[in-house]
Amino acid sequence: xxxxxxxxxxxxxxxxxxxxxxxxxxxxxxxxxxxxxxxxxxxxxxxxxxxxxxxxxxxxxxxxxxxxxxxxxxxxxxxxxxxxxxxxxxxxxxxxxxxxxxxxxxxxxxxxxxxxxxxxxxxxxxxxxxxxxxx
Numbered sequence: 835x836x837x838x839x840x841x842x843x844x845x846x847x848x849x850x851x852x853x854x855x856x857x858x859x860x861x862x863x864x865x866x867x868x869x870x871x872x873x874x875x876x877x878x879x880x881x882x883x884x885x886x887x888x889x890x891x892x893x894x895x896x897x898x899x900x901x902x903x904x905x906x907x908x909x910x911x912x913x914x915x916x917x918x919x920x921x922x923x924x925x926x927x928x929x930x931x932x933x934x935x936x937x938x939x940x941x942x943x944x945x946x947x948x949x950x951x952x953x954x955x956x957x958x959x960x961x962x963x964x965x966x967x968x969x
Contacts, residue, residue, distance in 0.1 A: 855901045859950035862897035862910045866890070867944040876948065889917040890943055897950040907931045908950040914938055 879894035
């Protein structure tokens, strides 16, 4: 049974995202946690690239961010495999600002999205002033 409060929360979180235009990123940054040992690592993956962390193989399928605000909420599509399981233990979108909305359900590991790698802003030309101005 789906709880009404959870459904309402999911809809409210999705509405702003649906109204925004998203840009695709070539890479994303994830955080991985081994709950048993306390080991934490940040992983930067290019789209289509995989990384092995503990028993998990994590693949970044896509990463996107709001086009009008690149530093805000990232969304990443991940496929996560466990060495002892035939099917993916997670396959879908994770949202950086709401990691519990669509989370990896694993007894030992947590993985969540930190951000997409965004293009560096173009350097702004420095304004030059004429010598003797204001004298």
